[in-house]
Amino acid sequence: MPPLKTVQDYIRTIVDFPHDGILFRDVTTLFADPRGFRMAIDQMLHPYAGQPIDKVAGLEARGFILGGAIAHQLSVGFVPIRKKGKLPGAVISEEYQLEYGEAVVELHDDAIQPGERVLLVDDLLATGGTAAAGIRLIERLGGIITGCAFVVDLPDLGGHKRLTDMGMDVHTLCAFDGL
Ligand SMILES: O=P(O)(O)OC[C@H]1O[C@H](OP(=O)(O)OP(=O)(O)O)[C@H](O)[C@@H]1O
Ligand SMILES: Nc1ncnc2[nH]cnc12
DSSP states (O other), X not given: OOOOOOTGGGOEEEETOSSTTOEEEETHXXXXXXXXXXXXXXXXXXXXXXXXXOXXXXXXXXXXXXXXXXXXXXXXXXXXXXXTTOOOSOEEEEEEEOSSSEEEEEEETTSSOTTOEEEEEEEEESSSHXXXXXXXXXXXXXXXXXXXXXXXXOGGGSHHHHHHHTTOOEEEEEEOSOO
């Protein structure tokens, strides 16, 4: 019998996307496989079993796919953290650094009530800039972050340490060396 596949085995690597020298860790192949997708959702939830969570917040774009499934599993609501200009209602905004320049993420200003316990979800943790901006948004609304859950960790880019140093409980399912 072939050995059981791990979450990492379902992730495809695309060389030189979107720039030369980048090994793009493509989770669409994980999402497309029923066993892989369920394994990822179950493993992301495992550390939080029995912990009270009021809402799941997902980071655009692949955090919506994971976060929606996780919120459904927990029977709680889902709130999207989106790139600037995409949310229709009143928003709060946070800037973060990209490789070149800056970007902005936004959250509806009534998406989280003070004291709500929030699980932050995304597909991949690299520098941690996107997640840190998401954390600031949630905390500005008075949300309490129970944890930050990702499928992929790129530890060489420093995001895991950055979020841990902010006092976050960080869980990732697999790690790849390099950029
Ligand atoms: O830890 P960081 O260095 O902030 O990088 C991680 C972020 O980068 C990717 O999204 P991307 O910004 O490519 O946007 P997309 O999901 O809209 O394609 C990934 O899905 C994370 O959201
Ligand atoms: N290597 C990588 N693969 C996929 N998404 C990323 N976001 C930042 N670095 C990435």
